Amino acid sequence: MNALIHRFRPLGALLLLVLLLIAPGAGLVNGYWSRTIMLIAILSLLVSGLNVVLGYAGELAMGQVALYAVGAYVAGYLGVAFGVTNVLVALAAATLAAVVVGLITGIPGLRLGGWSLAMVTFFLVTLVPNLVDIFADFTGGTLGMGTAVPTLFGMEIVGDRLYWLIILVVVGWFAVARNLLLSRHGNMFLVLRQSPILASVLGVSVYRLRLLVYVVGAIPAALAGALFSMLDGFIAPDTFTFALALSVLAASVVGGATSVYGAIAGAVVMQLGQQTFTQFQTWQLVIYGAFLLIAGIAFNRGLAGLAQDGLAAARRRGWLPTLPPASAAAAPVDDEPAARLEPLRGVLLRTEGLSKSFGGNRALDDVSIEARPGEVTALIGPNGSGKTTLLNLICGLYQPSGGRLFLGDEQIGGQPPYRIARHGVARTFQTPLIPKNMTTLAFVATGRYVTHKVGILPAILRLPKFRRGYAADDEQAMALLRLVGIGDVAGRQVDALALGTRRLVEVARSLASGARVFCFDEVGSGLDASDIAVLEQAIGMIREAGGTVILVEHNFPLVLKLADRIHVLSQGRLLASGTPAQIQADRRVLAEYTGAADGGDDGAAESVTDLEASEGPAVPKGAK
Ligand SMILES: Nc1ncnc2c1ncn2[C@@H]1O[C@H](COP(=O)(O)OP(=O)(O)OP(=O)(O)O)[C@@H](O)[C@H]1O
Numbered sequence: 001m002n003a004l005i006h007r008f009r010p011l012g013a014l015l016l017l018v019l020l021l022i023a024p025g026a027g028l029v030n031g032y033w034s035r036t037i038m039l040i041a042i043l044s045l046l047v048s049g050l051n052v053v054l055g056y057a058g059e060l061a062m063g064q065v066a067l068y069a070v071g072a073y074v075a076g077y078l079g080v081a082f083g084v085t086n087v088l089v090a091l092a093a094a095t096l097a098a099v100v101v102g103l104i105t106g107i108p109g110l111r112l113g114g115w116s117l118a119m120v121t122f123f124l125v126t127l128v129p130n131l132v133d134i135f136a137d138f139t140g141g142t143l144g145m146g147t148a149v150p151t152l153f154g155m156e157i158v159g160d161r162l163y164w165l166i167i168l169v170v171v172g173w174f175a176v177a178r179n180l181l182l183s184r185h186g187n188m189f190l191v192l193r194q195s196p197i198l199a200s201v202l203g204v205s206v207y208r209l210r211l212l213v214y215v216v217g218a219i220p221a222a223l224a225g226a227l228f229s230m231l232d233g234f235i236a237p238d239t240f241t242f243a244l245a246l247s248v249l250a251a252s253v254v255g256g257a258t259s260v261y262g263a264i265a266g267a268v269v270m271q272l273g274q275q276t277f278t279q280f281q282t283w284q285l286v287i288y289g290a291f292l293l294i295a296g297i298a299f300n301r302g303l304a305g306l307a308q309d310g311l312a313a314a315r316r317r318g319w320l321p322t323l324p325p326a327s328a329a330a331a332p333v334d335d336e337p338a339a340r341l342e343p344l345r346g347v348l349l350r351t352e353g354l355s356k357s358f359g360g361n362r363a364l365d366d367v368s369i370e371a372r373p374g375e376v377t378a379l380i381g382p383n384g385s386g387k388t389t390l391l392n393l394i395c396g397l398y399q400p401s402g403g404r405l406f407l408g409d410e411q412i413g414g415q416p417p418y419r420i421a422r423h424g425v426a427r428t429f430q431t432p433l434i435p436k437n438m439t440t441l442a443f444v445a446t447g448r449y450v451t452h453k454v455g456i457l458p459a460i461l462r463l464p465k466f467r468r469g470y471a472a473d474d475e476q477a478m479a480l481l482r483l484v485g486i487g488d489v490a491g492r493q494v495d496a497l498a499l500g501t502r503r504l505v506e507v508a509r510s511l512a513s514g515a516r517v518f519c520f521d522e523v524g525s526g527l528d529a530s531d532i533a534v535l536e537q538a539i540g541m542i543r544e545a546g547g548t549v550i551l552v553e554h555n556f557p558l559v560l561k562l563a564d565r566i567h568v569l570s571q572g573r574l575l576a577s578g579t580p581a582q583i584q585a586d587r588r589v590l591a592e593y594t595g596a597a598d599g600g601d602d603g604a605a606e607s608v609t610d611l612e613a614s615e616g617p618a619v620p621k622g623a624k
Contacts, residue, residue, distance in 0.1 A: 017167075017171060020037075020167055021164055021167055021168075023037075024160055024163055025160050034163055035231075036271065036272075036275060037163075037167075038162075038163060038166045038167075038227075038231055039231075039271050040264075040267050040268055040271045040272075041166050041167060041170040041227075041267075042166065042170075042224045042227050042228050042231070043224070043248070043251065043267035043270060043271055044170060044174075044263045044264045044266075044267035044268075045169075045170055045173055045220040045221070045223055045224035045227070045263075046064050046065075046068055046220065046221050046224045046248050046267075047248055047251045047252050047255060047263035047266050047267050048173065048174065048177055048220050048260075048263035049064050049067070049217040049218065049219065049220040049221040049224075050064050050217065050248055050249065050252045050257070050263075051177075051217075051252055051255075051257050051258070051259070051260075051262065051263050052177065052180075052181070052189075052213060052216055052217040052220075053213055053214055053217035054249075054252060054257050055193075055252065055256075055257025055258040055259070055262075056181060056186060056189035056190060056193060056213065056257075056258065057189045057192050057193050057209070057210060057213040057214075058192065058193030058194075059117055059118075059210060059213065059214060060115075060117070060118040061109075061117055061118065061121045061214055061217065062118060062121045062122045062124075062125055062245050062249070063105060063120075063121030063122075063124045063125060063218075063221075063245075064217075064218075064221040064245065064248050065125050065128070065221075065240050065241070065242075065244050065245040065248065066101075066121070066124040066125050066127070066128050066240065067098050067101060067102070067218045067221035067222050067225065068221045068222070068224050068225040068228070068240060068244075069128045069132075069225060069237070069239075069240040070094070070097050070098060070101050070222055070225060071094035071097065071098065071221065071222030071223060071224060071225025071226040071228075071229075072225035072226060072228055072229040072235045072239075072240075073132075073138075073139055073145075073225075073229075073235060074090075074093050074094050074097045074222070074225075074226070075090035075091070075093065075094050075147070075225070075226035075229045075230065076145055076147040076148075076229040076235050077138055077139075077145075078090055078093055079147055079148030079150070080145065080146075080147060080148055081138070083148070085148045085149060085150050085151040086150075086151055086152060086153075087150045087151070087152050087157050087165060087230065088152065090150065090226050090230070091169065091223060091226055091227075093226075094222040094223055094225060094226035095219050095222060095223065097222055098215070098218040098219045098221065098222030098223075099215055099218065099219070101218065101222075102214055102215035102217075102218035102219075103211070103215060105120050105121060105124055106210075106211050106214040106215060107211065108120065109121065109214075110207055110210050110211055110214065111207070117210075117214070125240070125242055125245045126242060128237060128240045129142070129237040129238075129240075132237040133237070139235075139237075140235075140236075142236070142237060142238075143236070144234055144235060144236030144237075145234070145235050145236070146233060146234050147229045147230070147232075147233050147234065147235060149233075150162070150165075150230045152165075157230065162230060162231065165227070165230075166227050166231065169223060169227060173219075173220050173223065174260065174261070174264075176460050177220075177260055178260045178261075179459060179460045179461070179462055180216070180456065180459060180460050181260050182260065183459040183466070183470075184442075184445065184446070184448075184449055184454065184459070184469070184470070184473060185456055185459055187435075187438055187442050187443070187445070187446055187449075188202075188204060188209065188446060188449050189209075189213055190258075190435045190436070190437055190438055191204075191435050191438075191443075191446055192204070192206065192209055192210065192213070193435070194433065194434070194435035194436060195433045195435070197397065197417075197433065198429075198433040198435070199418075200396075200397075200416070200417040200418045200421070201395055201397070201417055201418075201421050201426070201427045202418075202421060202446055202447060202449055202450065202513070203418050203421035203422045203449070203450035203451070203513065204418055204449065204450060205416075205418045206418070243284050243285060243288070246284075246285065246288040246289075247270050247274075247284070247288055249288070249292065250266075250270065250288040250291040250292050251263070251266030251267050251269065251270040252266055253266070253291070253292055254266045254269050254270070254291055254303060255267070255269070255303050255304055256303055256304030256305045256306075258304075258305075258436075258437050259304030259305065259308070261304060262303060262304030262305075265303040265304060265307075266303070269303070273287070340541070341483070341511070341541050341542065341544075341545040342545065343545050343546055344514070344515070344516060344542065344545040344546045344547035345424070345516050345546065346372075346373025346374055346516050346517070346545075346546040346547045346548040347373055347407055347408045347424070347516045347517065347548060348370065348371070348372055348373060348406075348407075348408060348548070349370070349371040349394065349405075349406070349407055349425075349517050349548055349550070350368075350369070350370050350371075350405070350406040351367055351368055351369050351370075351390070351393075351394070351403060351404070351405050351406075352368050352403055352404040352405075352406070353366045353367070353368055353402060353403035353404070354366070354367045354368070354390070354393055354400055354402070354403035354404070354405060354413070355367070355400060355401045355402035355403050356386075356389050356393055356398055356400060356401050357401045362572050363386050363389045363572050364386040364389045364390055364393065364569075364572045365386075365571075365572040365573045366402075366403065366573065366574075367386070367390060367403070367569070367572075367573070367574045368403075368574065369390075369567045369574065369577065370565075371517070371548050371549070371550045372548065372564075372565075373516075373546055373547065373548045374543060374544075374546045374547070374548075375543060375548070375549070375564040375565060376539060376543050376549040376551055376562045376563050376564050376565075377548075377549065377550050377551065377563065377564065377565050377566075377567065378550075378551045378552075378553060378559045378562070378563035378565070378566045378567070379391075379550065379551070379552045379553075379566075379567050379569060380552075380553065380554070380556070380559060380566060380567075380568055380569070380583075381568055381569035381570055381575070381592070382570070382592065384571075385569040385570050385571060385572065386569045386571075386572040386573075387521075387552045387569055388430060388521060388552065389572075390569070391427065391519045391521055391550065391552060393405065393413070394420075394425065394517075394519060394550070395417055395420055395421070395425055395427045395519060396412075396414075396415055396416055396417035396418075396419065396420035396421075397417050399414055400413050400414060407423050407424075407425070407516075407517070410423070418450075421450070421513070422450060423516075424513075424514070424515045424516035424517060425515060425516070425517045425519065426447070426510035426511075426513050426515035426517065426518050426519065427510065427518075427519045427521070428503065428506035428507060428509075428510055428519070428520050428521055428523050429506065429521055430521045430522045430525075432499070432502040432503055432505070432506050433506075434494050434495050434497075434502055434505070435494065435495065436493075436495045437493070437495075438493070438494055438495075439490065439491055439492065439493060439494065440481065440486075440489050440490050440491070440492055440493075440494040440497065440505055441474060441477050441478060441481070441490040441491065442477075442494075443494040443505065443509060444477035444480055444481060444505060444508045444509045444512050445473035445474065445476070445477040445512060446509065446512075447477075447508075447509040447510060447511070447512025447513040448472075448473055448476065448477075448512050448513060448514075450513070451513050451514050452469060452472065452473070454466050454469035454470075476512060477490075477508070477512060478490055480508040480509075480511050480512055481505070481508050483508065483511070483538055483541070484504040484505075484507050484508050484534055484535070484538050485504065485531070485534035485538075486501055486504050486505065486508075486534075489501060489505075499526040500526045500527040500528060500531050501531075503523050503524075503525075503526060503527060503531075503535075504527075504531060504534065504535065504538075506523070507520065507523060507535065507538055507539075511542070515547070516547065516548060517547070517548040517549075517550065518542055518547055518548065518549045518550065519550045519552075520539070520549065520550070520551050520552065520553075521552045522552055522553060522554060523535065523551070523553070524553055524555045524558050525553075525554060525555065532555075532558060535558075536558065536561060536562060539551070539562055540562070543562075543564075551563065559580070560580045560584070563580055564579070565577065565578070565579060566578060566579070566580055566583045568583060568586075568589050568592070570592045575588060575589065575592055576588055576589050
């Protein structure tokens with residue numbers, strides 16, 4: 001039954017599309033409703049563009065309405081000034097204009113960072129009437145501009161034909177958006193939304209990805225504008241108002257910004273609301289504000305989120321058949337033998353006099369260490385001694401104030417994090433960075449985004465290259481989850497997992513990139529004894545496979561078991577380096593941990609192991 005439903009889903013969608021297309025011709029809807037459907041379709045294009053930018057990549061870009069105007073005027077002007085009325089040319093020109101305007105506004109907006117994009121796009125919307133006025137010779141100014149009748153190969157595209165065109169363009173866009181967002185690219189957009197830091201340590205240039213998302217989101221807005229100019233046959237600046245920008249934002253939030261089809265739900269609510277209530281014009285800003293507040297507080301995943309929750313509840317109760325696993329690889333097969341790691345091309349990592357200051361605080365001072373391939377190098381020290389700062393310098397998240405960082409013979413210190421990640425440096429975080437709305441399997445596969453590239457076009461067109469890449473992503477991610485002993489959580493939402501499990505997920509994610517150097521930041525904390533045993537085994541495997549492991553850890557028994565070499569930091573300086581046996585016997589280290597002036601002659605503890613035998617964290621002299 002289940003398989004049958006899924007097999008016939010595309011057929012159902014096709015039937016729905018055919019029904020929608022024949023509705024006006026077959027008399028199922030009158031002229032009023034066919035215009036309403038076209039307006040909803042156009043609005044859903046606008047909202048969908050915002051969903052891509054805001055819902056997926058987390059960028060508040062208010063400029064959809066300005067891009068809507070660009071699409072409308074470009075399509076309109078082509079017809080009026082050059083007699084180019086072919087709808088395909090008009091739509092292509094609108095798309096091109098969206099890309100150009102997207103780049104012109106996106107580059108400065110995103111380069112400056114922070115709220116700049118929101119500000120730039122906000123001003124873009126408020127500028128539209130002025131620009132239309134300034135270029136009145138081309139746009140007709142405030143009086144507006146009549147547009148030519150659209151054509152296709154000599155045929156006038158009016159009435160039912162225009163209705164079909166609008167429906168087909170909107171369906172086409174949603175197919176593109178679906179294929180893009182429900183792919184490894186969409187998953188990376190979600191990672192970016194949750195944490196640009198995480199995206200950058202996965203090897204992604206945050207700036208370029210943001211620009212890409214912003215430009216992609218601009219395209220449906222311009223297409224909507226072109227279609228609107230064909231529908232109304234007239235364009236005037238009072239269509240492209242700030243109130244419309246707010247209504248698009250409200251529709252995005254109400255429909256559910258992180259849902260592909262939420263845009264349609266949001267557009268339906270907004271358009272029907274507008275048409276149903278006569279007082280709407282007067283009250284529109286208040287109504288949009290109220291919509292945003294209610295949607296933000298009561299159902300922050302929008303109508304689409306409510307629908308998804310309802311469907312999930314119905315499946316749990318057995319009222320609906322359950323979904324098949326995301327992929328064949330995701331089906332839990334717990335009795336399968338754990339995967340083995342392929343050989344890793346570990347490399348020597350070396351710091352030379354590395355320093356980092358935050359204002360007057362010298363967090364790291366002249367630290368020189370080595371981490372060798374096929375070894376586990378542990379960094380220990382009390383809280384605030386500079387361990388995480390050192391990892392952040394190694395990964396490029398901090399710029400060094402002094403000193404150098406070598407990977408093999410190459411000096412990589414000071415490079416941006418995404419470049420360092422591309423050299424093969426992977427990282428986990430003290431507080432795991434985990435995106436929302438993603439399965440554990442998909443999250444682990446994001447580790448392969450840069451190293452096993454599949455372009456956007458193969459993803460949108462679902463080409464064999466995309467399918468092969470997708471299958472390999474799933475298979476590898478599943479094997480790695482099994483390796484760290486959590487294959488059973490592959491299909492679960494990764495942000496719903498317990499802290500200890502998230503740490504293991506991060507280890508699997510770092511392995512997915514095929515990295516050469518692994519920086520594990522307190523990866524053992526919060527894990528129970530059985531998880532620690534699995535972690536120990538996984539780190540042992542990375543070492544055996546030849547990887548370079550840098551382990552920041554407070555769990556001293558774990559450090560003693562795993563480390564080949566230990567570096568002890570104290571107040572940002574390197575206090576001692578040596579084998580576990582040497583560090584255990586080092587009285588300076590004991591003194592640092594106990595606070596005793598001369599290494600613990602009070603007889604309370606004879607070695608660091610005595611202090612840490614209970615697996616408790618190293619108690620700091622000065623807690624962070
Ligand atoms: N972004 C920052 N801005 C200002 N000070 C910072 C920053 N990051 C770290 N520090 C300071 O640098 C010092 C070292 O901090 P760091 O987090 O590296 O220590 P740690 O050894 O990792 O501690 P813990 O074991 O608690 O994680 C601390 O004094 C901390 O306050």
